[in-house]
Amino acid sequence: GEDVEQSLFLSVREGDSSVINCTYTDSSSTYLYWYKQEPGAGLQLLTYIFSNMDMKQDQRLTVLLNKKDKHLSLRIADTQTGDSAIYFCAEIPFTGGGNKLTFGTGTQLKVEL
Amino acid sequence: SAVISQKPSRDICQRGTSLTIQCQVDSQVTMMFWYRQQPGQSLTLIATANQGSEATYESGFVIDKFPISRPNLTFSTLTVSNLSPEDSSIYLCSVEADNYGYTFGSGTRLTVV
Numbered sequence: 001g002e003d004v005e006q007s008l009f010l011s012v013r014e015g016d017s018s019v020i021n022c023t024y025t026d027s028s029s030t031y032l033y034w035y036k037q038e039p040g041a042g043l044q045l046l047t048y049i050f051s052n053m054d055m056k057q058d059q060r061l062t063v064l065l066n067k068k069d070k071h072l073s074l075r076i077a078d079t080q081t082g083d084s085a086i087y088f089c090a091e092i093p094f095t096g097g098g099n100k101l102t103f104g105t106g107t108q109l110k111v112e113l
Numbered sequence: 114s115a116v117i118s119q120k121p122s123r124d125i126c127q128r129g130t131s132l133t134i135q136c137q138v139d140s141q142v143t144m145m146f147w148y149r150q151q152p153g154q155s156l157t158l159i160a161t162a163n164q165g166s167e168a169t170y171e172s173g174f175v176i177d178k179f180p181i182s183r184p185n186l187t188f189s190t191l192t193v194s195n196l197s198p199e200d201s202s203i204y205l206c207s208v209e210a211d212n213y214g215y216t217f218g219s220g221t222r223l224t225v226v
Contacts, residue, residue, distance in 0.1 A: 031213055040222075042119075042205055043156075045214040088155065100171075101146075101207075101215055103156045 004104035006089060011110045018076040020107045022089035027070055029091040033101070034063065034074045037086045046074070046087075076109075084111045114210040115140050119218030126196050126225050133192045134221045136206035141186035146207040146215070147179070156205065162189050196225045 005023045012018045024032065030051050035043040049056045049063045049072075056063045062075040072089050089104040118137045126132050136145065147159040159179055160168040168181040182190045193200050203220045210216040 033214055035217075042219040043207075043217040045210065045216065048214050100158055100161070101156075102158075105155050 004089060004091060004102055006087075006104040006107045008105070009108050009110070011112060012079050014079060014081060014111055014113050016079055018074075018079045018083065018109055018111075020074045020076075020087050020089075020109065022072040022074075022104050024070050024072060024089065024091045024104070025102070026091060026093035027067060029093055031092055032063075032065065032072050033090040034061075034072075035088045035090060035103075037088065037106075039085075043088070079109075079111050081111045081113070084109055114214075115142060115208050115216050117206060117208065117216055117218040119206055119221060121221055122219060123222040124224070126223065128196055128198070128225060130196055131192055131194045132196065132221075132223055133190050134204050134206070135190050136188070136218050138187045138208055142208040143186070144209065145183065145189045147181065147189075147191045148205045148207060148217075150203040150205065150220075152202070159191070159204075193223065196223075198225045201225045 031048055033048045034046045036046050037043050047058050047061050049065050060077045064073045086106045086108050088106050090101045116139045120135055145162045148156040149159050150156045158171050159174045160170045160181055162168045162181045162183040164183045164186050178194055180192045201224050203222050205220045206218045207215045
């Protein structure tokens with residue numbers, strides 16, 4: 001099957017904005033998510049967006065959704081060293097049945113001083 | 114949102130042995146999900162566990178290798194049987210959260226030697 005794709009690595013300077021991109025598989029997906037995984041830790045839900053929305057903002061996080069292109073992005077404003085982690089996008093494909101999360105390949109964000 | 118207590122957090126096991134991972138949720142949930150995250154990889158769903166019925170396994174995962182118990186609505190175990198080095202991974206449980214997302218346990222890091 002198709003993969004939910006992300007770029008593997010992103011490096012930014014502290015204070016800059018980070019943009020993490022994701023291409024998902026199912027245009028019928030109802031919910032799309034962004035998770036953060038810090039070293040040695042589980043997954044933390046950062047934010048989600050409904051498929052009928054184009055944008056969602058939550059403090060330093062902005063999610064953009066382009067359903068036509070099946071493209072999802074996460075923008076982190078004023079990136080801090082504590083934002084260094086792996087970021088996963090995830091979808092619940094309509095065609096998959098049930099409530100099964102399909103995860104992207106993950107993007108490792110490195111924040112440099 | 115539900116809070117999950119997952120243990121052990123890590124273990125080193127000998128080949129041919131088994132490891133049982135426990136997840137305790139602080140509220141009743143219908144479905145619990147078990148994921149595997151191989152080194153440097155994304156998360157892959159192993160199975161979905163409903164209370165009172167057999168778990169539903171994803172393609173590539175079988176009950177003999179990954180038996181699951183779900184004795185009540187707050188608890189589940191995953192056993193990884195007949196361990197080999199290829200089973201070295203992080204195993205995570207997950208439940209649906211109140212806010213349309215999914216909450217994850219902190220993970221169990223398994224190393225097979």
